[in-house]
Amino acid sequence: MSTHSINIIRISSMEPHPNADTLSIVKIGLYAVCVRTTDFKIGDLAVYVEVDYQVDTTRPEFAFLNDGTGKPARIKAKRLRGIVSYGLLIGVPEGMMVKEGDDVMEALGIVRYEPPLPKCAFATDNVAAPRLYIPTYDMENYRKFPEEIEPSEPVIISEKLHGTNARYLWHNDHMWCSSHTRWKKEDEKCLWWQALAQNPWIETWCRQNPDKVLFGEVFGSNVQDLPYGLSRGKYAFAAFDVWSNMGWLSYDDAIATGKDVVGFTWVPIVYVGKLPSLEGMEAMADGDSMWPGANHFREGIVIQTTDGPPAVRSKLKLVGTRYLSR
Numbered sequence: 001m002s003t004h005s006i007n008i009i010r011i012s013s014m015e016p017h018p019n020a021d022t023l024s025i026v027k028i029g030l031y032a033v034c035v036r037t038t039d040f041k042i043g044d045l046a047v048y049v050e051v052d053y054q055v056d057t058t059r060p061e062f063a064f065l066n067d068g069t070g071k072p073a074r075i076k077a078k079r080l081r082g083i084v085s086y087g088l089l090i091g092v093p094e095g096m097m098v099k100e101g102d103d104v105m106e107a108l109g110i111v112r113y114e115p116p117l118p119k120c121a122f123a124t125d126n127v128a129a130p131r132l133y134i135p136t137y138d139m140e141n142y143r144k145f146p147e148e149i150e151p152s153e154p155v156i157i158s159e160k161l162h163g164t165n166a167r168y169l170w171h172n173d174h175m176w177c178s179s180h181t182r183w184k185k186e187d188e189k190c191l192w193w194q195a196l197a198q199n200p201w202i203e204t205w206c207r208q209n210p211d212k213v214l215f216g217e218v219f220g221s222n223v224q225d226l227p228y229g230l231s232r233g234k235y236a237f238a239a240f241d242v243w244s245n246m247g248w249l250s251y252d253d254a255i256a257t258g259k260d261v262v263g264f265t266w267v268p269i270v271y272v273g274k275l276p277s278l279e280g281m282e283a284m285a286d287g288d289s290m291w292p293g294a295n296h297f298r299e300g301i302v303i304q305t306t307d308g309p310p311a312v313r314s315k316l317k318l319v320g321t322r323y324l325s326r
Contacts, residue, residue: 141319164224166178168216179191287320301317301318
C-alpha cells in the first residue's frame with residue numbers, strides 16, 4: 001500500500017544531457033529528471049515532484065506551469081531531446097527551512113493526482129461501507145522503492161491494466177460493489193454495477209467466498225483512453241488481488257479461490273521467475289497489452305514478491321514510458 005510524499009533531495013550528481021547543451025540529467029534513485037544546468041549545482045537541496053502529482057499553479061513556485069486558467073497542473077513524464085524526464089525538480093522556496101528527506105507535500109499544497117471518473121461513470125449515490133475493515137488499494141512505484149525487492153527474489157509480474165479500480169464483496173447475504181474509494185448503491189446506470197452484470201462470474205466468486213474482497217480493474221473503450229478491443233458500453237473485469245479478514249492472500253491462494261468459478265479472470269501474467277534487471281522490466285512495461293483483442297501498448301506492469309508470508313510481500317508498479325509519453 002502507498003504512502004504519498006514529496007521529499008527534499010540533495011543533488012549528488014549532474015550528467016550532461018547527450019542532446020542538449022543547456023540541460024543536465026539529475027538521478028534520484030532510479031528516476032532521471034532533466035533540468036536546466038544553470039538552475040542547480042551538486043550539493044543543492046531541491047524539491048522533487050514525482051509523476052502523477054498535482055501542483056497549485058497559483059503558487060509562485062509553480063506559476064511557470066500556469067496556462068492562464070489557474071488550474072492545477074498534473075506532473076507528467078516527458079521526453080526531452082530523446083531522454084525521458086520523470087517529474088519536476090525545483091529549488092527550495094526562499095525562506096523554507098528544510099533538510100534532506102523532509103516531506104513538503106502539504107507545505108507546498110501538492111496533492112496526489114486522481115484520474116477523473118470515467119465518462120461512463122454516471123452520478124450515483126454512495127452507500128455506507130460494510131462493517132468490515134477493507135483497505136483502499138494503491139501501490140508505490142518500483143523506481144521509488146527498488147530496495148523493497150532483492151535482486152534474486154522470486155516475483156510474479158502482471159500487466160497493469162488501464163481502467164478504474166473496483167472492489168466486490170458478498171457480505172451478510174448482500175452483494176456489495178465499490179469504486180476505488182466509495183461503495184455504490186445498486187443502480188443499473190452505475191459503471192461498477194454494469195461491470196458486475198456483464199461479468200456474472202464476479203458474483204459467483206463472491207458468493208463462494210463470502211467476506212473476501214475481490215479487487216480488480218474495470219476497463220473498456222469508454223472507461224479510459226485504452227479500449228482493449230471492447231465496443232462502447234462493454235466492460236471487462238480482471239482481478240488482481242484478494243483480501244480476507246486475515247489480510248492479503250498469496251498469489252497461489254488467490255488464484256485457488258477461483259478454480260471452481262467459470263469465467264474467473266486474473267490480470268495477464270507477463271513473467272514468473274527471479275527479479276529481472278531494470279532494463280528488462282522497462283521492456284516489459286513498454287510491451288503490447290496481452291489482453292485478447294487489445295491492439296495497443298500496456299499501461300505498465302506490477303511486480304509482486306512470492307517468497308514468505310503474504311503479510312510481508314512487496315507489490316510495486318512500473319508504468320511504461322510509451323504510456324507516460326502518449
